[in-house]
Amino acid sequence: MAQPNLTRGPRAARGGWLRLNQRQSEGLFGYILLAPIVVCLATLVVYPFFFAIYISFTNRMIGGQAEYIGLGNYLYLMRQPDFVASVRNTVVLVFFVQLIKLVLGLGIATLLNQPIRFRQFWRGLILLPWAMPAFVAFITWKLLLVPQGGAFNFILIELGLVNTHVEFLSSKALAMPSVITASVWRGFPFWVISFLAAMQTVPKELYEAAVLDGANAWARFRNVTLPSIRHIVLVVILVSTIWTTNSFEAVFLMTGGGPSNATLTFPVLAYYSLQSLQIGEAAAVSVALLPVFAVLALIIAVLLQREN
Amino acid sequence: MLHRTTTSQKILYYTLLVLLALAILFPIYYMIMISLKLPKDIYRTPSLLPVNTTLKNYLDLFEKRDFFINIRNSLIVAAAATFVSVLFSSMAAYSLVRLRYLYRNWIGRLILFTYLTPSALLFIPLSVIIARLDLSNTLHGLVFIYLTFAAPLSTWLLMGYFKGIPVELEEQARVDGGTRFQAFYRILLPLSAPGMIAVSVFTFTAAWNEFLFALIFITSPKLQTVPVAISYLITGDVFRWGLIMAGAVSSAVPVMILYYLAQRFVVQGLAAGAVKG
Numbered sequence: 001m002a003q004p005n006l007t008r009g010p011r012a013a014r015g016g017w018l019r020l021n022q023r024q025s026e027g028l029f030g031y032i033l034l035a036p037i038v039v040c041l042a043t044l045v046v047y048p049f050f051f052a053i054y055i056s057f058t059n060r061m062i063g064g065q066a067e068y069i070g071l072g073n074y075l076y077l078m079r080q081p082d083f084v085a086s087v088r089n090t091v092v093l094v095f096f097v098q099l100i101k102l103v104l105g106l107g108i109a110t111l112l113n114q115p116i117r118f119r120q121f122w123r124g125l126i127l128l129p130w131a132m133p134a135f136v137a138f139i140t141w142k143l144l145l146v147p148q149g150g151a152f153n154f155i156l157i158e159l160g161l162v163n164t165h166v167e168f169l170s171s172k173a174l175a176m177p178s179v180i181t182a183s184v185w186r187g188f189p190f191w192v193i194s195f196l197a198a199m200q201t202v203p204k205e206l207y208e209a210a211v212l213d214g215a216n217a218w219a220r221f222r223n224v225t226l227p228s229i230r231h232i233v234l235v236v237i238l239v240s241t242i243w244t245t246n247s248f249e250a251v252f253l254m255t256g257g258g259p260s261n262a263t264l265t266f267p268v269l270a271y272y273s274l275q276s277l278q279i280g281e282a283a284a285v286s287v288a289l290l291p292v293f294a295v296l297a298l299i300i301a302v303l304l305q306r307e308n
Numbered sequence: 309m310l311h312r313t314t315t316s317q318k319i320l321y322y323t324l325l326v327l328l329a330l331a332i333l334f335p336i337y338y339m340i341m342i343s344l345k346l347p348k349d350i351y352r353t354p355s356l357l358p359v360n361t362t363l364k365n366y367l368d369l370f371e372k373r374d375f376f377i378n379i380r381n382s383l384i385v386a387a388a389a390t391f392v393s394v395l396f397s398s399m400a401a402y403s404l405v406r407l408r409y410l411y412r413n414w415i416g417r418l419i420l421f422t423y424l425t426p427s428a429l430l431f432i433p434l435s436v437i438i439a440r441l442d443l444s445n446t447l448h449g450l451v452f453i454y455l456t457f458a459a460p461l462s463t464w465l466l467m468g469y470f471k472g473i474p475v476e477l478e479e480q481a482r483v484d485g486g487t488r489f490q491a492f493y494r495i496l497l498p499l500s501a502p503g504m505i506a507v508s509v510f511t512f513t514a515a516w517n518e519f520l521f522a523l524i525f526i527t528s529p530k531l532q533t534v535p536v537a538i539s540y541l542i543t544g545d546v547f548r549w550g551l552i553m554a555g556a557v558s559s560a561v562p563v564m565i566l567y568y569l570a571q572r573f574v575v576q577g578l579a580a581g582a583v584k585g
Contacts, residue, residue: 027409029488033399034415037459040396044456045422048433055433108328115313116321124568128332131567133517135535136556139542140339149350149549151338185335246426248520253539267428267520274432274524286429293426 053290056283066280073284083285085261086269092176093251093265094244097183098237104184105191105236110221112192113199123193130189138253141182145169145254172262175255179263183250187240194236198229241296245289343553350549365554375555377530378537381447382559385522385533386515388451393458393511394504400459401466402492406475416467423460430456431524438525445527453521458511465510469503470496509570513563534559 020028056073060066077083112122129137144151147165156162168178202225210220226233248267251257257264257272266289273282313321342350344361353359369375404416434453435444443449477499478491486494497504519535526532532540538555541548 023408026407030403030407030409030412033403033407037396037400037419037463038415040452040455040459041419041422043437044434044452045425045430045460046418048430048437049425051433051437052429055436060436111321111324114317114321116325122325122329125329125332127568128336128564131564132336132560133513133535133563135517135519135539136339136560137335139538139552139556140335142542143342143549143553144335144338146547149342149354149547151334151356154354154356185331242424242426246428248428253542270428270432271520271524274435279432279436282432286426286432289426289429293424 052283053287055280056287058280060280060283069280073280074288076281077284077288082261082264082269083288086264086266086285087288089176089261089263090245090265093180093183093263094241096180097187097244098241100180100184101188101191101240102233102237104188105195106233108188108192109195109199110225112196123196126189126192128189129186130193132186134186134247134249135253137186138182138249141178141185142169142254145178169255170259172259175259175262179250179254182254183244183247186250187244190240191236194232195229198232199225202228238296242293245292339553340557342549343557345550347548347550365550366558369551369554369558373537373551375534375537375558378532378534379558381531382516382533382535385447385450385454386512388448389454389458389515390508390511392451393455393462394508396455397459397462397507398466398497398504400463401470402496404463405467405470406478406496419460419463423457423464425456427457427520431520434521435524444525445531447526447531450522450525450533453525454511454515454518458514462507462511465507466500466503469500473499506570509566513567516559516563 055066057068057070058066059069059072108126112119112126116122143149145153145168147153147167150168152168153162153165156166166174168174206224206228207220210224215223246267247265248271251263251265251268252271255263257268266285270282270285273285338356341356341358343365344358344363346360346362346364349359400419404412404419434456438444438449438453441449443452473496478495481491481495482488517535518533519539522533522536523539526536529537529540534555538552538559541552541555
């Protein structure tokens with residue numbers, strides 16, 4: 001679809017090095033349009049990505065010279081209780097947050113897909129935690145959970161359920177469940193809305209047929225709803241798992257990783273390592289994430305391919 | 309679903325919905341309530357209902373703490389990031405959807421991949437690169453960094469929108485003598501306006517809310533964005549919850565309104581991108 005005078009006329013034939021046929025001019029234009037974003041992403045994502053892998057093998061400090069030290073940072077990390085704790089905590093946090101959001105997401109989406117009044121209103125209400133900035137959500141949850149001035153302790157004490165303040169954020173047993181709860185509260189709307197949108201595209205005839213076959217509600221959900229929305233469920237799990245694994249605000253703002261590493265996760269540990277100016281170590285912490293994401297992406301890719 | 313809903317089912321549905329509404333609204337209510345409470349009342353007379361409602365926290369925040377400067381910084385960064393990101397990604401999305409050339413699908417996949425790259429992996433090498441480019445502690449440095457998450461997703465979403473617009477309209481315009489640029493500018497852009505709005509709102513909101521990069525790269529108080537300024541209120545020995553919540557409410561309200569105005573498009577876009585991508 002390029003300019004006809006460029007491609008066919010005799011002038012084009014004499015055009016020297018700029019003599020382009022239709023396909024070439026289309027390609028050139030395509031690359032020109034792509035150039036800004038490719039340059040940006042190459043500088044700010046692709047290069048840093050490989051650079052992170054490289055500096056994780058050095059003993060670089062901010063402003064200092066880098067020396068190759070092989071697996072030194074990784075060997076050092078494996079012996080660090082901080083690092084071991086952060087691996088365990090990240091797995092625990094992501095697993096429970098995702099599991100609860102999956103169950104809640106499917107349940108609430110099914111509920112909203114029933115013939116209820118004011119569906120748009122309920123849908124809008126559910127979006128509230130998601131529409132609010134993450135840092136606001138987690139600061140608010142910290143406020144709810146603190147002993148002095150926090151709502152939950154006030155309610156528990158007023159109801160006579162406890163005698164002294166419950167240390168939701170500074171006791172080893174409760175800190176992680178508190179962070180999980182807040183993360184679920186902030187994250188579940190995305191799952192509900194995505195699942196609901198998918199459920200509404202399921203043809204009504206399928207449910208009619210299932211009802212005629214005598215399928216009960218659970219059977220209809222398992223055999224009609226779930227297979228029809230499987231694709232969206234997988235995409236949401238993938239995207240959300242990456243978000244949750246990366247989530248810095250929840251832990252940093254609510255507990256700072258404490259008490260004594262009980263909630264320390266990968267991104268927060270990487271942040272602290274950077275603050276202590278050990279870039280090589282910090283990079284090793286975050287590069288250690290890579291295999292996790294690679295496996296994750298691979299699983300999802302295989303599942304999606306089987307789907308097709 | 310098709311069979312008639314019984315009364316007991318209805319009661320169950322609405323009970324669950326009301327419980328859900330409580331779980332969602334209570335934290336938001338408490339946040340607003342605390343922001344309207346005097347600091348001494350927060351500790352001395354804890355309550356679930358407002359006591360001595362006052363705007364003092366908001367006045368302190370804006371008058372004594374110059375919160376306007378933080379809001380201005382956030383506005384500059386979010387607006388600039390949105391403009392640059394939408395410009396670059398609409399060009400890229402047009403190219404990837406409408407033009408045919410070597411490695412096209414490969415480049416498209418790479419852009420999607422950059423979106424999935426963990427920011428926790430990026431911030432360490434970026435701190436070195438940004439220092440080398442002399443962009444640390446600047447607002448435009450932050451704008452560049454925000455392109456890392458805004459541009460790939462915007463491209464992905466806009467590709468979904470552009471695919472949904474019949475190519476025949478542009479072909480017609482070109483047969484009528486228009487250039488490719490005119491077809492893009494006069495036909496495709498206006499027709500995909502809802503998509504452009506959604507992508508702009510998404511980018512603006514994400515940049516406005518961003519915390520980690522702003523915390524790392526901005527060191528001088530005068531350049532702090534809203535989330536960083538508020539987080540610094542927490543780090544003191546005394547938690548000034550009234551002040552903190554006044555800041556939280558002031559920063560959440562504008563983007564939440566924006567989000568609601570555009571959420572229809574955003575969710576549609578995500579779904580379209582997810583299915584078509």
